Amino acid sequence: MTHDDTILRALESRRLAVAALVSSTEIADVPETADDGEETLRAVMVRLWPRVRKGPRTPELLATYLDALFSLASRAGGDDWRYLDAWNNAYETLTTAADESQTLGSATERFLPAYLGLLTRQCERMRPMVRASEEQSWPGS
Numbered sequence: 846m847t848h849d850d851t852i853l854r855a856l857e858s859r860r861l862a863v864a865a866l867v868s869s870t871e872i873a874d875v876p877e878t879a880d881d882g883e884e885t886l887r888a889v890m891v892r893l894w895p896r897v898r899k900g901p902r903t904p905e906l907l908a909t910y911l912d913a914l915f916s917l918a919s920r921a922g923g924d925d926w927r928y929l930d931a932w933n934n935a936y937e938t939l940t941t942a943a944d945e946s947q948t949l950g951s952a953t954e955r956f957l958p959a960y961l962g963l964l965t966r967q968c969e970r971m972r973p974m975v976r977a978s979e980e981q982s983w984p985g986s
Contacts, residue, residue, distance in 0.1 A: 847978045853971040860964040863936065867957050882920050882928070889913050889931050898938045907952040910935070918959065922966040929967060932960055 893910045914935055921928040939953045 849974045856968050863961045921963050
C-alpha cells in the first residue's frame with residue numbers, strides 16, 4: 846500500500862462518515878475568497894480554532910471561525926494538506942463538542958455540506974494518483 850493509497854483510504858472513510866451526517870444530498874461548493882491564505886490559515890489555526898475548541902462557542906465566534914475557514918476552501922481542495930487539516934480540526938471540534946446548543950447545531954449544518962464537498966474533491970483528485978501508482982507497481986506494466 847502506497848502513501849497516496851493510505852491517504853485516499855482515510856479521506857474516503859471520513860467522507861463516508863460526513864455523508865452520513867449531512868441531511869441533504871447536495872454537496873456545497875464554497876468559493877475561495879481569502880487574499881492571503883497563509884495569514885488566514887494562521888489566524889484559523891492559532892487564534893480561532895483554539896477558542897472554538899475551548900469555548901464558550903458564541904454565535905459571533907462560530908461565524909468568524911467559519912467565515913475564515915470557508916475563505917480557505919479552494920486551498921483545502923489542493924495539494925497543501927495544512928488547509929484541509931484546518932477543516933479536519935473543525936469537523937472534529939464541531940461534531941465532538943459536548944455543547945449541543947442550537948448555535949453549534951446551525952454552525953455544523955453550515956459546515957458539513959461544504960466539508961463533504963472538499964472531501965469528495967480531494968478523493969477525486971487522489972484516485973488517479975493511486976491508480977497510476979498501482980499500475981507502476983505491477984510487474985510487466
